[in-house]
Amino acid sequence: MSAHTPAHPAPMPASEDLLEVLFNVSMTGVILFRPVFAADGAEIVDLAYVRLNTAAQQMLQLPERPEQSFLTLYPTARPTGVFDFYCQAFQAATVKRHQFNYQHDGLDAYFYLAAQRSGEVLVVSFTDTNEQPRSAVEEALRASQVREQAALAAAEARQATLYAMFEQAPVAISLLQGPTHVIEFANARMAQLWDRSLAQVAGQAHFTALPELAGQGFEDILGAVWRTGEPHYLQEQFVSLRRAGQPYQGYFNITYQPSYDGQGQRTGVLTSAIDVTEQVLARQQVEQLNQQLEAARAEAERERNQLQALIAQAPVAIALFEGEDLHVTSVNAVISALWGHTPAQVLGRPLLEGVPELQGQGFDDLLRQVLHTQAPYTGTEIPATLRRGGQLHTTYFNFVYQPLYEVEGQVTGVLCVAVDVTEQVVARQQVQTLNEELAAINEELRASNEEYQLANVALIKSQQQLRQLTHELEARVQQRTAEAVQARLSTEHQRQRLERLLWEAPAAVAIIGGPELVFEFFNPLYAAMFAGRPQIGLSILDAMPELRGQEALRTLRQVYETGQTHQETSILVPLARPADGHLEDRYFDYVQQARFNEQGQVDGALVFAFEVTRQLLAQQQVQILNQELTVTNEELNESNTRLTRTNVDLDTFVYTASHDLKAPITNIESITLALRETLPPAVQQDKLVAHLLDLLTQTTARFQFTIGQLTDISRLQLVHAGPAEPVHLAAVVEAVRLDLTPLIAAAGAQLTVEVAPELVVSFSPANLRSAIYNLLSNAVKYRASDRPCQIRVHAARTGQRVVLTVQDNGLGMSEVQQRQLFGLFQRLHTHVEGTGVGLYITKRLVENGGGTIAVESQVDRGTTFTLTFPA
Structure with a gap:
């Protein structure tokens, strides 16, 4: 490398550090959003803030990590398109990129x-653009926009307030626009x-949207209010409309008021x-009821006056009591x-004050009984001590106490109708006395017949005279009774009263006169019973010719x-x-009684x-059903006998099969053990051999388990009918406790027994012990692991x-487990060994012995079994 080769540039900071620095020093706002998706995971329904840099916090006046979502802070972002822009960008x-003029939710600026x-x-x-200077035109435009938005918001607020008032108004309100009455608004x-929502009718002409209101005169009224501007009011207008999709008619108070714009x-x-x-409807009903009440009161007053006149003129004793x-x-x-007091002395006074002689004789108690129970009372030959001629005398009466009703059906008093039968009672008593004396004399005569033979003829004459006297006395009593009856029936008012009573009687009543048996009177029940065929003046054979030769007509002639x-x-x-004249079998209970004229002769x-047709036919039907039921019961008994034999055979087969299968499965188990002992270790370690041996062992165990279940069930079937005998319950519980002592001690359980030593039940001892043993052992096995086991046995x-x-x-x-508890092979907990038939067997044992078993339980709280036994 040349000496002039420039040195390598300094390394860039780590990417996370660089991004953090850029995030903090950026002069533009930066927001990190996390989308919020709908339940389906496809649609973005909101944006959650992850973080805002310093510039974003200052421009939006928000914290670094806002807790509220984007649409919660800026709900107008959805209609303005900002939210959709974010969703599309994601x-x-x-x-x-996009720019918005956002003047909502507390913001007012152009955003890039x-x-x-x-x-x-x-x-x-x-x-x-809040920091950038705006032109005068822009400022004026923004001011105008602000005023326009404020005015629009105020108008919308006023409209919303108005609509809210209309919606909450306690009356039905709608707004119809224009000459065709287009529906713009209607509250709930x-x-x-209208039986329609606003969405169904909005924007439609009134009578197009609501055709059922057309033709009832509302078109003219709406047209007049639209043309003239004069309001119109309707009170209790009858309107036909629709309710729940069905025609409905009702009454309405309606107001039509013109509306105006600004x-x-x-x-x-x-x-x-x-x-x-x-x-x-309530007012109409009240008016109708008032009319009916007035009519009823007038009728009651008329009947009261008529009753007063009848009472005054009646030949029998009558009085009214109230309160x-x-x-x-x-x-x-x-x-x-009869009372021995004038009307002025008793009217308006309590009975025992007006007639003090009745004190302690019980008549006031009988009257109050009728007043309270509303049941009439009839007395026959009842003695009463009353004052006559200044002296107290015993008088005998036949009387009826009848409750009196007001128009509203309330009992307000009691009507007393009485007849003095003292003469008849005294005469009968005299006859009885004479008969008793005659019997005594006859007895004496028979005892001393030999001594008084000479006086026998005279005695016979005396007896004849006495008999004659008795006949004459009885004839006199009958004559006086007939005269009393004739006197009671002599007046026209009494006859009308009798006819009215017969007319209102709860039985079919007819009066038939003369040897031709012509109808003189019959009440509505009699006419209805015979389909209106009886007619006044028509003989019974002319009205009902099918009676000819029948027993009812023969006995009627016999009575006459x-x-x-x-x-x-x-x-x-x-x-x-x-309908067709065909004869129909009908059944009746009836009484045919002779009517006598003034000379004592039968004249009707x-x-x-x-009619008892329905009752008799029902009895016959019940007899037929009972006969059929008897046949059915015999068939059921025969079927039950066959089923019992089948069940016994099946139980025997199950028991025999389960018993016979134990030996082969035991042999298989022994063979498996022998194979494990005799096979060389190298062979037993072979995977296939080891797997087959394990399968054979598991299969043998499952087979033994199934046989054990069958044995338990078959044993239940064979022992369920054990004989019942008196058993001391406390002794059985103590024996079970001793058997379970190792299990109770191992579980650290506390057993409390509250059974009186003298308490005895009638049950099979073996079955009783089995049931109690099963319940106590289950209580220990299914204990909770987080608290000491406590068991309580109580009997009474x-x-x-x-x-x-x-x-x-x-x-x-x-609750689900409790419903399955007593089912066969039901195991609700698998961490404890069992066959799943214990409680099934317990239930069968208890119920077969005439007892019952029930359970109440709560998860993690405990269980209570309740058993009942015959004492």
Whole structure:
């Protein structure tokens, strides 16, 4: 090398050091971005800051490593194209350049940008023009732009505020523009009324977008408001529209208000609507209910007046009581006479104050019972001590206590209807007394017949006279009873009352008169029962000719001829169907009772009928089903017998097969061991031989494991029916504890037993021991490794059962594992040896013995088994 050869230049600094120096001393801003990708890993959705140099920090007023993302700090970068420029630069292989006038998000400058990808980051270099002087024209333009943007922002803010107010308004609002009423805006409430979103109707003419509103008069109203500028208001307007895609009709309060622009020019119509359908319908319903209530009150007042007149004129004793104190609100002269007090003395007063003689006789308790339970009460020949002529006398009554209802259905009082039957009761008592005395005399006569033979004729005459007297007395009682009945039925008002009661009776009632059996009266239930064929003045055979020759007609004629009441239950009466005249089998319960005239002769009959066709047919159907069920049960029993035999044969086969297979597999295991002992070491070290020996050993072990499972199951099938006997539960638990002592000690477990010595269960001793042994051994085996094992056994009697719980603090189980727990070959933990049939066997043993088993468990908290046994 020549002496004049220039020396080598000094070496450049290391690349990382050089880049760090350039990054810090650069007069232009430098940003390092890391792209943020979407879930699919293809689209860039944002940019994360890695680092800014000093110049970038000063120009953007940001720290060296901003925590927020690029779009969070500069959301306007997406619509202005800056974000897209960065994304394109990252995806390109070359440098990308661009310049932007960015006057958003706190920045106001022209920016010159250069960007290029470097590995997994995007390097951006930029400068701004904030430090460069601007011309007067540029400054004026920028000032104008600032004012224009401020005005636009203010207008947009006002519009946004207005739209926000419209959107939050409690009424439906829409804005229609121009003479064709183009939909520009509608808040959510209006869109809900239209059953369409704003996006579906915006920009369309009102009646084009909403054709169901056309033809209801709204076109003329909107046209008038647009032309005249006069607002229009509609109150409770009936409107047909759409709701959830279906036609809907309702009532609305609607306002049409003209809208104007900033120059005062009319631009459209602002509409608002409020759905008042519920209020209108509610008011209409209230008005209708008020009308019905007024009508009901008028009817109730009319019926009350009619009832008062009926009470006053009734030939029986009637009184009305109201309230808990049983205030007397109405009485007639008959009951006043029976009480021995005038109406003025009892009206408006509680019953026991107006009639103090009734104190302690229980009638007030019966009246309150009817008032509270709303169930009528009927008394027959009930004695009452009342004052008559200044003296207390015992009087007998037949009476009915009936609850009284207001129009609204509330019980406000009790109606009492009573009949004095003292004479009949006393007469019957006298007859009974005379009969008793006669029986005594006859007995004495028979005892002393020989002594008083001479006086026998006279005694017979006395007996005849006594019998005659008895007959006369009974005839007198019957005559007086007939006279009382005739008196009660003599008045027209009573007849009307009777007809009304029969008309409203809950049974089909008809009155048939004369030997021709002509209909004189029937209530609606009777007419409906026979399809309206009975007619007043028409004989029963003319109305229903198919009754000729039937038992019902024969017994009715018999009642008319003999005067004796006849009653039938579930009698068959074939009747013609109204549609085609064919006979249809129908069944009835009925009572046929004679009606007597004033001379005591039969002049008609009353019929009370109840149709029981449906009930009888249902009973017949139940009998048929029971017969079919009996046949089915016999078939099931036969199938169960065959299935039981099959199961026994199958269990026997499984047990025999598992037992017989043990010897061959044991022989195979012995042969394998013999091969290992007899083969030379060199042969055993051969890879193929060693592999085959291992496979043979593993296969033999799996075979033995499977046979063990089969043996366990077959043993369960053969022993499950062990006989039950009284077993002391504490003794069984103690025996199991002693057997498990080595396992419990090795695990360091604490076993607590709370079983009374006298507690006895009815169970197979062997099966009971097996179940408890399985549960306690599992509690030890499946213990948690991070805490001492604790097991608690508790038992107590509950009714006719004994409940045993085995609780531990072990590994526990999830809900899914608990559902699989008692399945066959289910092993939920593989770190402990087992066959997977233990709990299956336990469940079978417990349930076969008439008990139950259940489990509650939480993962890492422990498990509790609950068993119940017959006591």
